[in-house]
Amino acid sequence: MNILILGSGGREHTFAYKIAQSDLCDQLFVAPGNAGTAAIATNVSVAVTDFAEIKALVRKENIEMLVVGPEDPLVQGISDYFQEDAELKDIVVIGPSKRGALLEGSKERAKEFMAIHHIPTAAYQSFTEESLVAGKAFIETLAPPYVLKADGLAAGKGVLILQDLEEAKTELENMLTNKKFGAASEKVVIEEFLDGIELSVFVLTDGKNYVTLPTAKDYKRIGEGDTGLNTGGMGAISPVPFADAAFMSKIEEQIIKPTVDGLAKENIDYKGFIFIGLIKVGNDPKVIEYNVRMGDPETEAVLPRVKNDLVSLFQHVGNQTLDQVKLEIDKRSATTVMTVSGGYPEAYEKGKEITGIESIEDSIVFHAGTKFEGDKVVTNGGRVIAITSLDDNFKKALQKSYQNIKKLHFDTMCYRKDIGFDLAP
Template structure:
């Protein structure tokens, strides 16, 4: 079958890498893609949130399956758009409906869902500009640090963790006054949970589910988890502290009630549930839901899955996910992100990347790259992800760092301490 992947980052290159290995994939397209996807698929100059253009292309290219990488098209309702068009409804589109995507599209909705199904999470309240003073009063009832979350999508930048009460009150006002645009018209304030984070990925057809390999990513730009938040500077899979006891708690207390909630609310959900978790004194709590795979976690999770990804997606679409097993590579996988100098603030693009052909011990996933004549140049903040396997995460990381030393572009930066908190 012909398959289309929507998106342009490292996550989408990883999807392309796995789907291209499937015997069921005849022709693979990525829209808009990057220099890496161009090597294994046909890139299409297409905006993933231009649903009419995506639909016309799907019909023109005889697309039978669409894999939606980023959250924006899902929250904006691409699944509903296809399902409600007689010409498109049989295309197997992997992702939740707009109602399902609200679990990521609205922090308030996610919190209400967790409360409804007794899913453990931090205590919270949500506020609008009209209830600003009530929000400030609520902050006074909490212990520092204070967690403020924009209700809507803010490109991964809508969460603030603040140590001082007066600063938290000021930032609450700034957010409700439009600091993150429409995304922060409403703000969720929640108690701070002190623990260690991990991510659990679930593939579900709305009633059956498969728990995929765990991962832990590293968001801060600086070593020792300091500095500004980024889209992610690296990841490790599996998570060493996610033992059978913890995973049992996660499945029973979080995964099962989440899927049950989708069923009870009759939400059309055929895709990924990415559960951001924190382990506090041995107990798991949900920080947030995402309704797609994470990036850079995809770069360590998918390479470990041996099962044909297209088979998995077909069974998901059909509602028969219980009829297939997920086989996982026992080796550890790690990825290290190479980013542009200045990221996550201002940075320059168009820097020539050298050394790509020298990499033989890692998989290179392109994130922010494009072709410029015969050269490959930077086109984003996160540029390349270097994924390696090893008997444990330390061996895998050693390979990723050896590969990083072979690559070069102007002002290239990467964290040298991925996994620092696991030993």
């Protein structure tokens, strides 16, 4: 079959890497893609939210399966667009309906969903500009640190964790009144701070059945020791060493099953990934957030460990037969380290030539923000290239990733040298 992936980052290159290995895939297209996807698929210059152009591409290339990478087209309703179009409705779309995507599109909706279905999470309240005074009063009832979340999509950067009460009140005003995160912060969720260690759990569901993919832990902050500004992700490790069988059983019973069952009870059409951002508080899991797609760079660490044919898995999603699937997981650890442009996550330059990619051995190169300029690969984003390695444990895998990163070069290249620093060996 012919397959189209929407997106241009490391997550989409990883999807392409896995899908290109499948005998079920005849032709693979990525819109818009990057220099990495160009090597294994056909890149097409179509924006991920231009539904009319996506339809034209699907019709022209006889696409039978659409894999949606980023959140924006999902929140804007691409799955519904296909379902409601007589020419598109038979195409398998990996990604939830617009109602399902609200779990990521609105922090408030996610919190309400968790309350309705008794899924453990932090206590919270939400506020708008009109209730700014009440929001400041609510902050005063909490103990520091204070957690402020923009309700809408803010590219993974709309969460502030602040120690100082007055700073928290000022930032709330910046978000609501001065639109610090644009329309995303027209409403702000304030919640209690949960103290623990974080992990990510990924679920693939057909709306009735589900499979749980390997766990991962990502590292969001730009600076070593988890300091500095939030980014889209500086690295990831899979599996998470502290997520033993007993803890995973709690996650399944208290969080995964109630989430999938809750979607079904609310008659929400959901065929795709659920990313559950969790925190281990004591020995109990609590949900920090939902995403309605795979994470990045966690995808680059998780999918290389899945031995199953990814296209076959997606066919089972389309047919609602995931209960017939047994996941086969590589027992080795995978580590991903992201190289980024100098200045990221604030201002940075593009167009820097990247060299050394062909020298990398025994690791997988996933392109994130790259493109071709003539026959040269150049930087085209803040996060540029991820290096993923597998080995018996994450320390050995990390050693491989770091050894290979030293072979990569582009002007202003940065990366964190302490991925996994907070995990016991």
